[in-house]
Each structure stands twice: as structure tokens, then as C-alpha cells.
């Protein structure tokens with residue numbers, strides 16, 4: 001790829017693609033407002049946070065304003081991995097525990113510690129003795145019975161003499177394939193962890209900044225207020241900007257031990273601020289809700305015409321459609337064929353979930369109804385070619 005603009009990317013042969021997959025350019029590829037903010041601040045002053053500057057302080061205060069008043073501290077990082085690592089360190093320090101609960105199909109980062117906790121892909125690191133993976137029940141297809149329930153996970157940590165430190169969870173269940181748990185599932189899980197003196201870390205690295213259309217943060221729909229929220233990918237629209245947002249008492253207990261050279265620089269703050277400006281001025285959270293609802297309706301009507309399509313999943317501009325097996329080929333093969341056909345017709349989507357059979361859509365938040373129409377027509381054309389004929 002050589003060029004990006006709004007929801008479009010162009011490759012070196014001049015072929016344009018509708019980007020329905022990439023949630024990093026949150027307010028659109030190369031948004032002029034963000035590019036200008038970056039350029040201006042880079043030409044004015046850019047230092048690390050050993051020197052204080054107005055930009056980082058003003059941005060941190062503005063960002064904290066999007067959270068419940070208890071979440072009043074922002075620690076800047078450069079990647080989602082760093083934010084989650086810091087969140088785990090904060091939780092361990094505050095609770096004196098080491099136990100971590102994650103979901104049975106999750107990814108939270110690429111450090112040694114987080115790679116070991118990864119359950120969505122194979123990593124060389126062993127799943128740690130102090131961690132437990134729980135199933136996210138799915139009202140649309142049934143829970144995966146081989147994994148633990150929340151109560152079992154906590155009981156198992158207790159039996160092993162491991163004190164819980166935290167639940168680390170993405171409330172949009174993005175890597176998990178967007179399962180739909182019963183109402184109250186996450187609130188109940190969070191309460192159980194808190195009853196065992198653990199903290200709740202909401203990983204909003206993929207789904208934050210209004211993507212789910214119902215609120216700025218995807219955990220809000222579950223009625224929980226986390227102790228720590230981690231942010232990343234969309235935060236800087238492609239500039240490496242991330243954060244752990246948390247309660248003051250957690251930072252106080254942790255002490256001033258965290259330093260991250262490139263995090264919280266003037267340029268990072270200027271970029272983050274510009275992203276928030278665009279989200280607000282273009283009413284992108286509302287738009288994610290409206291366009292997401294339209295996409296859902298259009299995809300649902302497509303499922304009525306094509307038996308190989310299953311449930312439509314997700315919220316706002318974080319949505320997916322399940323591909324069912326057709327008796328002749330596994331669902332993951334059909335999903336892979338469809339991703340390729342879409343790419344050939346100039347539309348980029350991904351694939352996720354334990355079976356690799358859910359087409360995953362997370363376009364820039366400027367995605368419009370006309371783009372949904374392009375996606376749905378291309379998907380229908382791809383299905384009409386027949387599956388899995390080749």
C-alpha cells in the first residue's frame with residue numbers, strides 16, 4: 001500500500017481498497033486535522049515527559065473527562081502491550097496478588113508476560129500457573145464446554161493458593177469472535193473478581209473511542225466501571241499512543257516508578273487531542289451507532305438469502321458475520337475464500353474467532369452507509385460465485 005485517505009487505501013499498482021478492517025486510522029486514514037496537529041507540534045517542541053509541557057497535561061485532563069470520576073489518572077504509553085503491562089503491575093502492587101483471569105480466546109499484547117497469557121494464538125510461552133482462562137458464553141452458539149466458568153476459575157486459583165490480582169478483559173470480546181454473553185455476565189464476573197479482592201482491567205485497545213457506537217468505551221454497555229482501562233490503537237490514529245487510565249490510589253501505591261521515554265510527548269498529546277476533536281466535531285460515536293445499525297440490518301437481510309451466512313455479531317462499527325460450514329468444506333475455509341474474493345473486489349476485511357469463521361469488520365469511524373452498500377454488494381457477489389467450488 002502506498003496511500004491512504006479516509007476509508008480508502010491505494011496500492012502501488014493504483015488499485016483502491018475500501019478499508020473495512022483497520023481500526024487504527026480511527027477518524028480516517030491521514031485525517032488532515034491529525035496530520036496538521038502532528039506537523040505543527042513536531043515543529044514547535046517535542047520532548048519526553050521528564051520535561052512537562054502544557055500539551056500532555058491538557059490532553060491527560062481532557063481524556064480523563066471521558067471516564068467516571070474515579071478514573072482520574074492517565075499514564076501514557078506507546079502501545080497497547082505497554083498499557084496492559086502497566087495495568088497488571090498496578091493491579092499486582094495494589095492487591096498483593098498475582099492471579100490473572102483472561103478469556104479463553106484472548107490477546108492483550110506481545111511482551112513475555114502478555115504472550116504467556118495469550119489464548120487466541122499459540123505462543124512459545126507456557127500459560128502461567130497463576131492465570132486462568134474462562135469461557136465467554138455465547139447466546140448465539142453455545143459456550144465452549146472445555147473452559148472454566150468464572151466461579152471455577154476463582155475457586156481453582158484459591159485451591160492453588162494464588163491470590164487474584166486482576167481480571168483482564170476486552171468487553172467487546174473482539175479477538176474472541178464477538179460472542180454475545182447473557183445480560184449481566186460481565187457485571188457478575190467483575191463482581192466475583194472484586195469479591196476475591198482482585199481488580200478489573202478493561203482492555204479498550206481495540207474497541208475504545210466510540211467504536212461500538214453506544215458509548216465511548218465498550219465496557220459501558222455491561223454496566224461496569226473498571227479499576228483500570230487500557231487504551232491504544234485508535235487513540236493516535238496511527239501515531240503510537242496508548243494509556244492506562246486508573247484510580248489515583250493505584251498510582252499512589254505504585255509510586256513514581258514508571259517512565260516511558262516516548263510516551264506522553266508533546267507530539268503524542270497533540271495528535272491525541274486532534275483525534276478527540278474530530279470524534280466530537282464529526283459526531284463519530286453517533287455515526288458509528290447509525291451506520292453500524294444499518295450495516296447490521298443489511299447483513300441480516302443477506303443472511304436470509306444465503307444459507308452459508310450465520311449470525312451477525314458486534315455493535316456499532318465493530319461488527320462481524322459468521323460463516324457456517326456447508327457440509328463440504330469447513331467454515332474457516334469458506335470464510336478465507338470470502339475474504340480473498342472481497343479483497344479481489346477491492347474490499348478489505350479480516351477473519352477471527354476460535355473457528356476462524358467470522359468475518360471481522362472495523363472500518364474507520366467515518367464509514368458511511370454508501371460504504372456499507374459497497375461491502376454488502378461485494379459480499380453478495382462473492383457468495384454468488386458459489387462456495388466452495390474451487
Ligand SMILES: Cc1ncc(COP(=O)(O)O)c(C=O)c1O
Pocket residue numbers: 078079080081082084107108109110170174175203205206232233
Ligand atoms: C485487545 C487488544 N489488546 C492489546 C493489544 C496490543 O496492542 P499493541 O499491538 O499496540 O501492543 C491488542 C493488539 O492487537 C489487542 O487486540
